[in-house]
């Protein structure tokens with residue numbers, strides 16, 4: 001797939017199954033994640049790779065994070081299954097650096113670019129991927145379970161795997177009402 005085809009046809013795949021990208025493909029995906037626009041080269045991000053027994057660990061982290069005496073069992077069961085929606089997850093979190101010329105929001109954008117770059121690399125390698133966040137990404141217990149400091153942000157859980165089925169290409173969105181010319 002050439003670069004322009006990739007850029008203009010990117011879409012998410014919610015249904016992902018094994019096999020996960022192998023070691024070599026994962027290295028390529030992570031390398032793409034490192035190749036993002038990054039003001040002052042602060043590397044304001046961290047990637048936590050979750051696969052194999054890590055998926056069960058993440059499931060336990062999710063469940064513990066939402067468990068209160070009143071949490072309904074159905075919610076616990078649904079939450080426990082979430083990490084198994086793909087054989088591989090890369091959790092992208094911020095690693096904010098103090099810099100007089102690079103405000104926090106720019107660093108957050110850079111970390112977001114990492115997720116996008118890794119989704120694109122996954123697709124280019126023939127895999128499917130989907131960027132997810134949700135309440136769990138804002139949950140301090142989840143951060144603690146992943147050894148992410150509370151002042152950092154979880155920018156995304158990038159679910160990656162083999163496409164369960166080939167989805168039809170979504171229509172191209174027209175840019176007309178999102179573009180103006182000065």
Ligand SMILES: Cc1cc2nc3c(=O)[nH]c(=O)nc-3n(C[C@H](O)[C@H](O)[C@H](O)COP(=O)(O)O)c2cc1C
Pocket residue numbers: 010011012013130131132133134155156170
């Ligand atoms: C920051 C961010 C967080 C997202 N979180 C979720 C999520 O938690 N659940 C979800 O279904 N989609 C989420 N999405 C949207 C999907 O990743 C996807 O982009 C959307 O379903 C549109 O599909 P497409 O990527 O094929 O255009 C998120 C997207 C972004 C950019």
